[in-house]
Amino acid sequence: MKDILDKIAHNFANLENSNQISKLVNEALEEQIPVFEILEKGLRKGLEEVGRKFEAKQYFLAELLYAASIMEEVMTILRPRLKSETIKKEGLIVLGTVRGDIHDIGKNIFKMLAEAAGFEIHDLGVDVEPEKFTEMVKEKKPNVLGLSALLTTTIPEMRIVIEELKKAGLRDKVKVLLGGNAVTEEFRKEIGADAAVDDAVKGVELCKEWMSE
Amino acid sequence: MKEPETMTPRERVVNAIHFKKVDVLPWYESYYPDAVLRWLSEGLPAHKTMKIEWKLRPGRIMINYPMFAGFDLYSFFGTTNLWGLVVPVDEGPIPRFKQMKIGETERYEEYIMETGAIARRLKTKYWGYTMPQFVDFPVKDMKTWEHYKKRLNPEDPRRYPADWEKDAYIKIFEEYQEGSTRLGITGFYGFGAELMGIPNFNLAFYKNPELISEMASYWEYFTIERIRDAVETLKDRIDMVFWWEDMASKHGPNISPKLYKEFLLPHYKKVTEFLNKCEINRILMDSDGNLNPILDLVIEAGITGTWPLEVNSGMDVREVRKKYGNKLFLGGNLDKREIAKGGEALRNEIDSKLPVMKQSGGYIAGLDHTVPLDIGLERFKEYADYLKKNLPLS
Numbered sequence: 340m341k342d343i344l345d346k347i348a349h350n351f352a353n354l355e356n357s358n359q360i361s362k363l364v365n366e367a368l369e370e371q372i373p374v375f376e377i378l379e380k381g382l383r384k385g386l387e388e389v390g391r392k393f394e395a396k397q398y399f400l401a402e403l404l405y406a407a408s409i410m411e412e413v414m415t416i417l418r419p420r421l422k423s424e425t426i427k428k429e430g431l432i433v434l435g436t437v438r439g440d441i442h443d444i445g446k447n448i449f450k451m452l453a454e455a456a457g458f459e460i461h462d463l464g465v466d467v468e469p470e471k472f473t474e475m476v477k478e479k480k481p482n483v484l485g486l487s488a489l490l491t492t493t494i495p496e497m498r499i500v501i502e503e504l505k506k507a508g509l510r511d512k513v514k515v516l517l518g519g520n521a522v523t524e525e526f527r528k529e530i531g532a533d534a535a536v537d538d539a540v541k542g543v544e545l546c547k548e549w550m551s552e
Numbered sequence: 553m554k555e556p557e558t559m560t561p562r563e564r565v566v567n568a569i570h571f572k573k574v575d576v577l578p579w580y581e582s583y584y585p586d587a588v589l590r591w592l593s594e595g596l597p598a599h600k601t602m603k604i605e606w607k608l609r610p611g612r613i614m615i616n617y618p619m620f621a622g623f624d625l626y627s628f629f630g631t632t633n634l635w636g637l638v639v640p641v642d643e644g645p646i647p648r649f650k651q652m653k654i655g656e657t658e659r660y661e662e663y664i665m666e667t668g669a670i671a672r673r674l675k676t677k678y679w680g681y682t683m684p685q686f687v688d689f690p691v692k693d694m695k696t697w698e699h700y701k702k703r704l705n706p707e708d709p710r711r712y713p714a715d716w717e718k719d720a721y722i723k724i725f726e727e728y729q730e731g732s733t734r735l736g737i738t739g740f741y742g743f744g745a746e747l748m749g750i751p752n753f754n755l756a757f758y759k760n761p762e763l764i765s766e767m768a769s770y771w772e773y774f775t776i777e778r779i780r781d782a783v784e785t786l787k788d789r790i791d792m793v794f795w796w797e798d799m800a801s802k803h804g805p806n807i808s809p810k811l812y813k814e815f816l817l818p819h820y821k822k823v824t825e826f827l828n829k830c831e832i833n834r835i836l837m838d839s840d841g842n843l844n845p846i847l848d849l850v851i852e853a854g855i856t857g858t859w860p861l862e863v864n865s866g867m868d869v870r871e872v873r874k875k876y877g878n879k880l881f882l883g884g885n886l887d888k889r890e891i892a893k894g895g896e897a898l899r900n901e902i903d904s905k906l907p908v909m910k911q912s913g914g915y916i917a918g919l920d921h922t923v924p925l926d927i928g929l930e931r932f933k934e935y936a937d938y939l940k941k942n943l944p945l946s
Contacts, residue, residue, distance in 0.1 A: 354758070393803075396845055400806040401754040408755060441674060441685035444750055465685060466659070466674065489683075491926050520802055520864070538803045 343367050344381040351385025352392070354402060357409045364413050374420050378457070382413060386455055390540040400448070403539070407451035428459045430482035430550045433475045433513075435463030437496035442489040445519060449485065449539040456543050469496065469503045476509050483546050486532075488519045497522070498530040514549050518542055560729035561632050566791050569732075569834045569857060569881040571914040577906070577943045579917040580634040580859075580883060581625075587923050588623050594929040601628045626731070629936045634883075634916065636731030637724070639782045639790060642711045643738060645703035649690075662687070667746055668700070691747040694763050700747065701770060706777035718785045725789045732791040735779060737823070739797035739837070740771045740816050741807070750806065757811050764815050772819040776826050788831035795855060800841025802865040812849050824854025836883070840921065842866045851879050860884030862920045869905060873912050882909070883916035891919060891935050892927050898935055906942050917943060 347363045367377050389406040392398040398406075432453055436446050443465050450460050461479055463471060476484055484504075488494045497517055504510040510531075517527055517535040527535035533549075536542040559567070564578040592598060601623045609617035626633040648666040655662035662672045668690030691697045725733050738746070744753040744767055756764050783790065799806055807815075824835060836857035837850060842865040843858065850858070861867040861884045869885035890901035909915040917939060923932065 396804050397808075399804055399808045399845075400750075400801065401757050401811060402808060404751055404755045405758040408759065439674065441672060442683065443685060447751070491924055538801075 341380075343370065343372070344376065344384075347377065347381030348384040348388065351382060351406070351409060352388035354389070354398075354405055354409070357412050360409055361413055361416060364416055368416075368420070374417050377417065382410060383456060386410065386452075390452075390544065393538070393540045403448060403452065407448070407455055410455035411451075429457040429547060431459045431461065431479060432483045432485055432546060433461045433463065433472070433479055433481040434485040434487070435467035435472060436465040436487045436489075437493055437500065438466055438468050439496060440488045440490055440493035441465040442487070442519075445489070445539065446485075446487040449487070449518060449542050452539050452543045453546060456547065458543075458546060469500045472500050473503045473507050473509060476504065476513050477507065481513055482550060483514045483516055485516045485518060485542070488517075489521060491521045494519070494521050494526065497526075497532065501530050501532060514546075516542060516545065561731050562636070562729045562733070562791070565632055565634065565636075565732040565916065568914060568916055569792060569836075571878045571881065573913075573945075575945060577910060577915065577917050577945065578632040578634075579630070579939060579943055581629070581631050581918050582635075582922045583623075583625055584922055584925060587925050587927070588625065590925060591929040591932070596628075596929055601625055629932075630940055631918075631936075632916070633731035635734065635794075636791075637728040637733040639733070639735040639779075639786065640713045640716075641735070641779055641782050643736065643778065645700070646705070646708050646710050647703065669746070669749075686749055689747060689749040689752065691767075692752070693760065694766070697747075697763060697767060704770070704774050706774045711778055712781065716781075722786065722789065725786055733786075733789060734792045734794050735782065735790050735832075736794050736796065737775055737779070739795050739799070740768050740819060741799040742797045743767075743771050745798070754806055757807060757815065761815075768815055768819045772822050775823050780826075783827065783830045783832065790832050791834060792857075793827060793832060793835040795835055795837045797837050797839040798841075799839050800843050800846075800865070802842060804842045804844070805846045806841075809846050809849055812846050817849060817853055820853035820855075828854065834881070836881070840865065844872075847872070847876065847880070851876065855880075857881040857883065859916070860918065860920045860922075863887040864889065864920070867920070869915070870908050873909070873914075878914055881914040881916075884918045884920045886917065886919050886939075888919050888921050888924050888927070892924070892931060894931050894934055898931075899938060902939055902942060906939075910945055 343363060343366060347360060347367065350360050350363060364377060367381065386406060389398060389402065393403055434446060434450060436443055450462055454460055461475065461481065463475060472484060486497050486500055488497060501510065501515060515532040517532045520537065522535045524535055534545050536545060559575050561578070564574045564576060567574045568578050603621040603624045604618050605621040606616050606618050609615050625631070645667060649664055649668040651666050652664055653661055654664055659675060660672050661675060662670065665671050669686050670688040671684035671686050673684045691700050748756065805812065827835065833856060835855050836859055837855045838859055840860070840862050843850065844866065857880055861869050861872065861882060863885060867885060869882050872880065872882060885905060887901050890897045906917065
């Protein structure tokens with residue numbers, strides 16, 4: 340059993356052809372390996388290695404996108420075999436690009452990787468009003484609120500969202516993660532967010548760390 | 553070329569990009585129209601910056617008429633017009649897609665753009681500008697690419713201006729001295745990303761490599777044949793090729809060095825070899841983001857300069873110079889964030905880089921990005937005044 344899961348992880352980490360990975364996953368299913376094991380010890384282990392290679396600048400955006408698409412493809416095999424109650428979700432992330440900003444490439448990459456890593460995502464899209472974020476935090480009770488903005492002219496919106504959370508008494512109920520090219524550590528401290536990241540891999544790693552706290 | 557002290561703006565740029573002596577370091581900025589609107593509201597004098605040109609009046613009637621022709625901030629602030637005189641060869645799809653509004657809500661307008669992409673734009677106040685959100689792209693697979701290619705015929709006579717008369721253009725180029733003369737090329741990464749969107753284009757390197765190979769081969773053919781007549785006519789009177797690419801983010805290039813080597817490099821070499829044969833060897837790549845992981849390959853491709861070296865992404869003009877010497881002429885790298893702070897931060901940023909680059913040569917001063925919208929007119933003036941004091945070499 341370990342052999343085939345290691346193979347899945349290895350092939351995934353090396354971004355082998357997705358058909359080959361699907362074939363290995365089917366073999367694992369034929370061997371009666373539980374879906375949860377295939378996910379955790381095969382695919383997610385491989386995905387973690389992809390993230391490590393990205394941070395080491397061996398992989399770049401194209402490789403990240405391909406990894407996410409392999410995961411999506413393989414999940415079409417696994418999903419029908421998973422009963423919803425057996426799916427262990429890492430946690431829930433509410434996500435959106437702030438008001439006045441309609442950039443979504445970075446947000447969407449984070450979403451794909453976070454989903455692949457086992458998080459449930461509630462994506463509010465782009466140009467999201469601060470009140471909408473607050474409403475969703477109240478309703479969905481997420482573990483993490485992800486705010487994305489690309490421009491220096493729109494990052495002040497992140498401050499407004501945090502102020503709204505405070506007003507609604509929700510600030511200490513959720514971790515706030517900032518993402519986007521213009522956000523800095525200095526800015527994060529200034530507005531009182533929990534973290535600021537400049538790439539999706541770091542963001543997902545951080546969410547995983549928070550969940551294990 | 554004349555000796556220092558008597559140089560024209562063009563001579564300054566040409567000398568700088570060839571690592572020769574200059575009297576005053578050239579300085580280049582580019583401006584978003586929205587930044588200009590903001591500055592106008594803050595007191596930028598329109599009567600000193602707006603240009604009027606006499607042209608045939610629109611409406612297809614036979615009358616010469618004065619018309620607004622944009623803003624000349626170059627003369628007003630004293631920057632060099634690096635765009636300068638552009639070789640007028642059209643690179644876009646012919647015929648263009650008819651740009652029109654195809655949808656509207658209270659907050660958005662949706663357009664089909666001239667390239668065929670569909671984009672959503674916020675209805676905002678003037679300097680609340682953001683780039684549009686692209687919601688669809690014209691090329692998705694081999695079939696749509698084959699269809700799109702019909703608009704990319706390099707030999708379509710409409711690619712050259714109606715008045716393309718070689719001797720007249722040679723004369724215009726010979727006389728022009730206000731800045732460099734340049735030819736625009738969109739690199740294959742920029743080309744593919746515009747036609748397919750960044751995520752789909754990047755993914756296709758893995759999921760549809762046949763499509764990428766076919767597009768890259770066609771890009772090479774299209775690029776060389778499109779510019780052939782102009783390049784063979786004007787030859788080294790074209791001072792610089794401006795190679796737009798935008799292929800990197802803060803993390804690094806969007807595609808790995810391996811993919812660059814496999815899919816881009818062979819075609820880039822063919823295009824730059826063609827340019828070199830025509831005595832054009834100054835090729836400036838425009839890309840934001842961290843290019844460090846691929847700079848060796850960029851040089852191997854025949855690119856000889858890079859701009860704007862975004863500090864926020866980890867680029868440092870002094871480090872690039874130290875590593876690559878005169879293999880690359882460099883432009884920009886003054887940190888927009890420090891300049892936006894003004895005062896000591898602004899002066900420190902300039903003082904920490906300008907003296908080193910003046911000494912090493914091969915440098916055009918400027919911000920590490922198009923002037924961002926959060927730099928107001930007074931701050932930009934402060935920056936311009938301090939920088940200009942420090943540009944002379946003596």
